[in-house]
Amino acid sequence: MPIKFNFLPPELAISKSLITALRTVRAIGVISLAVSSVLAIGAGAFFIISSASLKQINSANNQLETQIKAQETSEQQFVLLKDRIAKIASIRSQPDSLSNLTLMEPFINGLPANVSISELRVNANTVNLSLGFDTNSGLSSFLSALRSSTGFSTVVMTDFSLSPTTGYSVGLTLSKPKK
Numbered sequence: 001m002p003i004k005f006n007f008l009p010p011e012l013a014i015s016k017s018l019i020t021a022l023r024t025v026r027a028i029g030v031i032s033l034a035v036s037s038v039l040a041i042g043a044g045a046f047f048i049i050s051s052a053s054l055k056q057i058n059s060a061n062n063q064l065e066t067q068i069k070a071q072e073t074s075e076q077q078f079v080l081l082k083d084r085i086a087k088i089a090s091i092r093s094q095p096d097s098l099s100n101l102t103l104m105e106p107f108i109n110g111l112p113a114n115v116s117i118s119e120l121r122v123n124a125n126t127v128n129l130s131l132g133f134d135t136n137s138g139l140s141s142f143l144s145a146l147r148s149s150t151g152f153s154t155v156v157m158t159d160f161s162l163s164p165t166t167g168y169s170v171g172l173t174l175s176k177p178k179k
Contacts, residue, residue, distance in 0.1 A: 103151040112138050133168040
């Protein structure tokens with residue numbers, strides 16, 4: 001049996017209950033250190049895995065956004081083309097308006113490249129036309145071609161405006177002779 005020597009005076013001796021309490025606190029400290037270390041490692045791993053998955057989700061999201069933007073423009077073009085085809089078919093289906101359309105064709109084909117047509121409505125008796133001209137010479141050549149034409153009995157200018165940025169805007173109503 002080992003012999004224990006206590007060199008401390010008896011009044012400075014630590015009580016047995018305090019010793020057991022200190023051992024318990026030390027054991028709890030070691031356990032809490034181990035648990036907090038495991039939790040810190042787990043939180044770090046969770047952060048790394050979450051950031052990697054977030055990067056993958058962001059790249060997939062960017063790819064989907066580019067696909068959606070590409071499809072938006074193609075679908076818009078498809079809808080506009082479908083609308084134009086429907087309007088052309090409705091005009092061609094009316095036999096009376098086809099003659100007005102063929103009367104307008106040389107004027108439309110003879111327009112310079114800088115002229116924009118914003119509206120063209122054709123029915124059996126009249127043609128409503130809205131044009132945008134960049135220059136005065138384009139406007140005057142178009143009006144002189146209409147004046148020398150014999151296909152329309154009356155040409156009425158319904159709208160005329162001048163903008164320094166866009167040029168001339170002209171609205172015309174053309175009527176063919178009554179039979």
